[in-house]
Amino acid sequence: MIGAMKSPVNQRVMKNAPEAVGETDDEPPDSASTMQPPSPFPKRRNIGRVVRFPSYRAGTISPAARNFRKKFYPKVTAKIWNDWRWQVSNRIRTREELERMLRLSEAERQALNQEDVKLPLAITPYYMSLISEADPAQPLRRTVMPSLNETVRMPGEADDPLGEEKQSPVPGMVHRYPDRVLLLLSDFCSVYCRYCTRSRVVGHGGIHPSRSRLEKAFDYIRATPSVRDVLLSGGDPLLLGNDRLEWILSRLREIPHVEIVRIGTKVPAVLPQRITPQLVKMLKNYHPLWMSLHFTHPDECTPESYRACGMLADAGIPLGSQTVLLKGINDETETMKSLMHHLMKMRVKPYYLYQCDPITGSAHFRTPVAKGVEIIRGLRGHTSGYAVPTYVIDAPGGGGKIPVMPDYVLGREGDSLLLKNFEDRQYCYPDPLCA
Ligand code: SF4
Numbered sequence: 001m002i003g004a005m006k007s008p009v010n011q012r013v014m015k016n017a018p019e020a021v022g023e024t025d026d027e028p029p030d031s032a033s034t035m036q037p038p039s040p041f042p043k044r045r046n047i048g049r050v051v052r053f054p055s056y057r058a059g060t061i062s063p064a065a066r067n068f069r070k071k072f073y074p075k076v077t078a079k080i081w082n083d084w085r086w087q088v089s090n091r092i093r094t095r096e097e098l099e100r101m102l103r104l105s106e107a108e109r110q111a112l113n114q115e116d117v118k119l120p121l122a123i124t125p126y127y128m129s130l131i132s133e134a135d136p137a138q139p140l141r142r143t144v145m146p147s148l149n150e151t152v153r154m155p156g157e158a159d160d161p162l163g164e165e166k167q168s169p170v171p172g173m174v175h176r177y178p179d180r181v182l183l184l185l186s187d188f189c190s191v192y193c194r195y196c197t198r199s200r201v202v203g204h205g206g207i208h209p210s211r212s213r214l215e216k217a218f219d220y221i222r223a224t225p226s227v228r229d230v231l232l233s234g235g236d237p238l239l240l241g242n243d244r245l246e247w248i249l250s251r252l253r254e255i256p257h258v259e260i261v262r263i264g265t266k267v268p269a270v271l272p273q274r275i276t277p278q279l280v281k282m283l284k285n286y287h288p289l290w291m292s293l294h295f296t297h298p299d300e301c302t303p304e305s306y307r308a309c310g311m312l313a314d315a316g317i318p319l320g321s322q323t324v325l326l327k328g329i330n331d332e333t334e335t336m337k338s339l340m341h342h343l344m345k346m347r348v349k350p351y352y353l354y355q356c357d358p359i360t361g362s363a364h365f366r367t368p369v370a371k372g373v374e375i376i377r378g379l380r381g382h383t384s385g386y387a388v389p390t391y392v393i394d395a396p397g398g399g400g401k402i403p404v405m406p407d408y409v410l411g412r413e414g415d416s417l418l419l420k421n422f423e424d425r426q427y428c429y430p431d432p433l434c435a
Pocket residue numbers: 188189191192193195196197198202234235236265266294
């Protein structure tokens with residue numbers, strides 16, 4: 001901090017500080033009267049232009065969404081479009097609706113005719129506005145459109161690959177790690193991702209946020225003092241109304257050993273209209289509250305999503321992202337880097353990059369693990385450390401998340417450790433074994 005005060009940039013900021021906060025002050029002496037050399041830094045009026053990050057006003061509708069609304073919902077006003085409940089109740093759910101908005105390929109048509117599909121179809125009008133009308137290979141389109149591959153079970157795949165059902169002490173709760181639990185509030189999402197780990201339950205109507213079920217979950221947490229962290233997930237917890245969500249948060253806050261509550265949600269990417277001033281005002285009352293946001297591709301980082309994340313960040317909610325590595329969707333280093341850079345600008349810390357779980361019918365989404373390692377190698381050292389997520393495999397059968405890293409340790413040479421940096425250059429670090 002002391003060092004920072006000595007930097008010329010900060011001296012300049014200090015000089016301008018009273019004006020910046022709107023105080024009146026004597027006019028500062030000019031450089032001629034103090035014999036100072038001309039400043040090498042830009043004049044203050046330019047500073048704002050240099051370091052501006054995107055911020056968007058309330059009611060922001062990006063051009064793509066505006067054009068889409070005018071074309072397919074000509075009678076819907078901007079106000080209605082920005083109402084999250086309208087977005088949810090007008091989700092695209094049938095082949096007929098899709099055919100009105102997209103040019104379906106033969107393979108997509110056949111997939112939509114299948115009866116033996118585990119995961120329902122649902123796409124918010126907002127998310128549909130981001131989807132290519134003509135290109136079945138467009139990354140976002142592939143994440144939400146049913147595929148014929150979903151019914152093909154490959155070796156090693158399972159409906160519940162993470163063994164969540166075996167680690168469930170009460171319905172809708174998973175207790176895998178010693179100090180934290182996962183509580184599924186509902187099985188309802190605004191958009192169903194075709195690679196969803198919980199496709200065996202989401203959208204099936206079997207998990208409700210009922211008082212009686214949740215009271216059993218609260219009783220379990222209350223009786224288990226080792227639980228200091230509760231992750232609310234689903235389904236999407238933010239699809240609950242504010243009142244029900246607040247009831248859940250307040251009940252958890254009554255338990256003294258629950259230190260933090262986390263919410264896992266894809267809403268900022270697929271239904272950013274849900275992030276309302278009323279919601280963030282309510283959430284702020286339940287700190288420390290964290291959020292894990294699910295983003296898949298840079299095309300999801302629209303003005304609407306920027307605004308939603310900005311509101312959450314302004315409410316003091318630490319935001320982390322979770323991204324599933326998907327073949328042909330985000331498995332290029334440059335695509336992933338672009339997504340991570342967007343997230344950083346949205347004030348979301350890239351948290352996990354997941355190897356796609358081997359759920360039934362997911363082979364067409366899964367990459368070799370080497371691809372994930374290659375992407376991390378392409379990020380580490382090549383961009384800010386904050387922008388590098390931890391690449392993990394969720395161990396089949398319930399073993400938990402296992403980090404997978406490029407190998408930067410080459411071995412030992414006597415009392416030195418041999419290391420490789422991001423440019424493949426080798427270095428020795430003194431590391432005596434007997435120290
Ligand atoms: S939002 Fe999450 S829970 Fe819902 S379908 Fe997508 S991955 Fe599954």
